[in-house]
Amino acid sequence: MSSETLDRNAPVIVVGAGQAGFTVCSKLRDLGHSGPISLIGDEEQPPYQRPPLSKGYLLGEMTQERMLFRPLAFYDQKEIQLKLGTRVEHIDRNRREVRLGDGSVLPYGYLVLATGSRPRVLNKDQGGALDGIYYVRSMADTNKMAPEFKPGRHVLVIGGGYIGLEAAAVSAKLGLRVTLIESAPRILQRVASTETACFFRDLHRNHAVDIREGVEFATLTGQDGRVTHAHMKDGSVLAVDFVIVGIGIHPNTELAQEAGLEIENGIKVDANCRTSDPFILAAGDCASFPWKGNRIRLESVGNAIDQGEAAARTIVQASDGYKAKPWFWSDQFDIKLQIVGLAGGHDSAVTRRLSQNALSIWYYRGEELLAVDAINQPAAYMVAKRLIEAGKSPEPKAVADLDVDLKSLLHS
Known part of the structure; x- marks a missing residue:
């Protein structure tokens, strides 16, 4: 170039x-x-x-x-x-x-x-042209779907990534019945670890969200041009009032x-x-x-x-090159997830748990710290961010030990 x-x-x-x-x-x-x-x-x-x-x-x-x-x-x-x-x-x-x-x-x-x-969209053969199917990408999208959120109605969320889980959490908070299906063996398959996925699966189920993993969607059918039913490849059928699709971009x-x-x-x-x-x-x-x-x-x-x-x-000819520092976040119910780094390729993980809803998961490849998922743990996130950006990898044993002050790892 x-x-x-x-x-x-x-x-x-x-x-x-x-x-x-x-x-x-x-x-x-x-x-x-x-x-x-x-x-x-x-x-x-x-x-x-x-x-x-x-x-x-x-x-x-x-x-x-x-x-x-x-x-x-x-x-x-x-x-x-x-x-x-x-x-x-x-x-x-x-x-x-x-x-x-x-x-x-x-x-x-x-x-x-x-x-x-x-967003990736459902095609016509999948019933994608019916009314009552929504995506979350623009203000216009959200404005259009807002009137659908009435207590007691049944919403189907297709896709167990962050968008799907966040939409499911909002729907549950607003008093809707929520079913979320994910075709992969688990939610957050592409973007988070098994440990983090387990935490959020339990969180949603504790809020009455019906999460179904390994369930492949087949088609949506409707009446008078509006969606009424969702059909799965295993033959099961759900009656739905509307659908939110979050299957990637x-x-x-x-x-x-x-x-x-x-x-x-x-x-x-x-x-x-x-x-x-x-x-x-x-x-x-x-x-x-x-x-x-x-x-x-x-x-x-x-x-x-x-x-x-x-x-x-x-x-402006002042470039020193782009050095990516990956970080992400997601809010679901009363939980804030903050992620620093990319966990892909990790071969071990250690959990530092302060309480049921306050923990951090540290991902290593060999001795190298790759990423950290901090769940309601902003202090752990900030320390992890500084460690990863400085190329420092604390010993997993020290990370898991609650008697060790995380800030001390920055100077070890």
């Missing part, structure tokens, strides 16, 4: 007004970029937080206004041109222009693709692919967030990047922020 550069104040267009796109624009101004910046989003709302969509916003505890990263005045103050309800249809790399849905053309010096991701790579950029499990970028075109960068859910000798793509707020800032530093 070329290291060719332009003037550090060259005009920047950012496609995608989610966390990564917003962060690029904001950081550019913080770094002193004085050229034109345009932020293009296909939703009508100004850039907003997405995690509360399946938590506080769905519960009605957060207003639309509180969801916004910044009020509209911020964009005027920072001279960031916000183009909402607008799609980019085509990238002309030779002329360095993008064509918008209304036919207008905008020139760029640097283009940043922060196109994010979209697709990175939005179509625009990049059509422009001839390299794609590899997302838009392929180097350590400076550059794509195969030196004047086009990518950040967030849509971008795959080098990490510890592999190429990964992270679907998290933390990555969107850090990678967005790294892309801005590349543009």
Whole structure:
């Protein structure tokens, strides 16, 4: 990938007004970029937080206004041109222009693709075209499904990842009957360890959520165009009032692919967030990047922020490379899960348990600490984050010993 550069104040267009796109624009101004910046989003709302969509916003505890990263005045103050309800249809790399849905053309010096991701959806053969089926990806999605949440109604959640579990927790809190099905042998199969999955399975069952693992969904059927029943591959049938689907996401790579950029499990970028075109960068859910000798793509707020800032530093020629520090969180009922690192490839785990609902699970490969899941344990999370970022691996025996102050591990 070329290291060719332009003037550090060259005009920047950012496609995608989610966390990564917003962060690029904001950081550019913080770094002193004085050229034109345009932020293009296909939703009508100004850039907003997405995690509360399946938590506080769905519960009605957060207003639309509180969801916004910044009020509209911020964009005027920072001279960031916000183009909402607008799609980019085509990238002309030779002329360095993008064509918008209304036919207008905008020139760029640097283009940043922060196109994010979209939910995997049920197809028509699976009953996906029926009314009463919802996904949790945008404010419009959550607004549309909000009237469905009436006590006593039966909701089926398809998918036992974080989105599915968070939606199930909100549904149970609001007095609905909840059934969650997961086709894999256990919930959180792709994103968390067996130990963490067991904790959350028990938590949900204690709140009357009917979790069914190893159950493959077959099709939804309905009446008068609206879903009424869910059929499983084992022949079982559930009567349902509505359905929430959380079966993963697709990175939005179509625009990049059509422009001839390299794609590899997302838009392929180097350590400076550059794509195969030196004047086009990518950040967030849509971008795959080098990490510890592999190429990964992270679907998290933390990555969107850090990678967005790294892309801005590349543009102003102040890049020191993007060094991912994976972290995630999930709120379910009265439990906060905080994760640092990636546990994939661990060969042992040790649990530090303070109480039934306050524990941390530490994952090792050999003697190396890879990741920590902290459940209602913010102090353990903060210590683990510092240890992993410093490349320190405390002995598992010390981690499990409640007489050992975790903070002391930072200095050992």
